[in-house]
Amino acid sequence: MRTVFGSTSAAAMRLVFTLFLSTFLVLSFQLMMTGDAEAKRKKKGNPRYAAYVIDAKTGKVIFSRNGNARRYPASLTKMMTLYLVFEDMKAGRINGKTRLVMSKKGSLQQPSKIGLRAGQSISMDQAVKSLITKSANDVATAIGGQLSGSEVEFAKRMTRKARQLGMSRTTFKNANGLTARGQVTTAADMAKLGMALREHFPRKYKLFSTRVFKLGKRRYGNHNKLLGRVRGVDGIKTGYTRASGFNLVSSVQTGGRSIVAVVMGGRSGRSRNAHMQTLIKRHLRKASRGKQRRVVARATGSRGSVATKKVIVAKAVTPTPSPLAARSSARSPQQKISSRIATAHSAAAPKAVEIAVVNRKLKKLAGGARPVPVLRQTLPVKAFAASDPVRTAATPAPKGWQIQIAAAPNRDKAAQMLKNTQRKHRWLLGKNGKSLQPVRLASGEVLHRARFTGFGSQKSAVRACSFLKKKRTACIAIKG
Structure with missing residues (x-):
């Protein structure tokens, strides 16, 4: 019995030892494979990663890792969208109270969004804050369509501006940053754009520190979680898509030092x-404590100006130059109004750009008074046939809400545009009057503003204009 029992016990021990050894070998193999995979992952790194830090006072590049490698910008794109909004505000084409009407295309955009329905509107000030905090894709798309007639044209304008700012490796395809073929940028270019926003629009730039934005009963918190948590951080913008990874541009100003830092492709x-935070901690102390210098260079052609050791940010360029731009700033209110009209109707403006003449802005420039009649001179024009009546300058300018679709130097072309548009959309515009309102610019050029009149309210004019935009007809609703 002892022998049998002893034999059984030894066999059991051998079985246990065998099982233990097998388990150990399997686990060791798995750990080895996992370690190899982790080592390969670390060796390969993050293919989307890029980082860049510059001294905002001197333009010196403090740190760069894949800084000039092309990456998807995601919502960092909205930094350029905002740059162009600020530019149009500065030029007087729009202001903070200008209504942004949500387009159908905008309402169909993927989140993040504030969820306006097509036809609903918010002020441009509200639109700006929704981009900064909520990073609203629907609002960005609507801005592109309203400012340039279509988002495609707005994206072309964004790319042209990028070249002027020295962003030589950036191309934009939309206004919101959702992934699109050919829409790329670099960490270095985004640093340039951050610098440009700070230097060219210092007052508007302060909006990037907005922590919470309220719209009606809703509250939208800023996606930039470093605001209020990292000393000196005052903006600028976050971004994320699956293709881009997690992006962030940060501006830091503290202790007499100032930097702009970029991280792209975070996991x-x-x-x-x-x-x-690590980049800020390591590299902020390397920034200069000297006097603030404008890190600005004049644009050098379409490609802009780029340096290897310093970031050169091109000076802000007015997209639609006016003949009055070189005159003294000490002008009368009447001359300022003439300049606004000249800029709004300049033949040098992009074809799809809408003409935004804001009566409230004109009244402000004139000290509260309406523009004097000299701005709407009576010009010798031929009367239209009775079968196609169009108001001319010989008759009083119509009042009330109107839709302007063009401002052409050729009167017959302007009239033909009205006729063709009304014929094409007779169900919408068949009962509206047509008006040609000539205006003489300071340069002596005469433009004929083609308008549909007779809209009973702002709402009806805005809705009609929104429909025309969907049909690729640029327009703007204004009050006569």
Whole structure:
């Protein structure tokens, strides 16, 4: 019995030892494979990663890792959208109270969005804050369509501006940053754009520190979680798509030093933020404490100006130059009004750009008074046939809400545009009057503003204009 029992016990021990050894070998193999995979992942790194830090006072590049490698910008794109909005505000084409009407295309955009329905509107000030905090894709798309007639034309304008700012490796395809073929940028270019926003629009730039935006009963918190948590951080913008990874541009001003830092391709929002904090901690102390210098150079052609060791940000360029631009700033209110009209109707403007003459702005320039009649001179024009009546300058300018579709130097072309548009959309415009309102610019050029009149309210004019825009007819609703 002892022998049998002893034999059984030994066999059991051998079985246990065999099972233990097998398990150990399997686990060791798995750990080895996992270690190899982790090593390969670390060796390969993050193919979307890029980082860049510049001294905002001197333009010196403090740190760069894949800084000039092309990446998807995601919502960093909205920095350029905002740049152009600020530019149009500065030029007087729009202001903070200008209504932004949500387009159908905008309402169909993917989140993040504030969810306006097509035809609903918000002020341009509200639109700006919704981009800064909520990063609203629907609002960005609507802005592109309203400012340039279509988002495609707006994207072309964005790219032209990028070249003027020295962003030589950036191309935009839309206004909101959702992934699109050919829409790329670099960490270095985004740093240039951040610098340009700070230097060219210092008052508007302060909006990037907005923590919470309220729209009606809704509250939208800023996606930039470093605001209020990292000393000196005052903006600028976050971004994310699956293709881009987690992006962030940060501006830091503290202790007499100032930097702009960029992180692109983060694996998560938390890791991106942590890496940005590390960059700030390591490199802020390397920035200059000297006097603030404008890191600005004149644009040098379509490609802009780019340096290898310093970031050169091109000076802000007015997209639609006016013949009055070189005159003294000490002008009368009447001359200022003439300049606004000349800029709004300049033949040098892009074809799809809408003509935004804001009566409220004109009244403000004139000290509260209406523009004097000299701006709407009576010009010798031939009367239209009775079968196609169009108001001319010989008759009083119509009042009330109107839709302007063009301002052409050729009167017959302007009239033909009205006729063709009314014929094409007779159900919408068949009962509206047509008006040609000539205006003489300071340069002596005469433009004929083609308008549909007779809209009973702002709402009806805006809705009609929104429909025309969907049909690729640029227009703007204005009050006569």
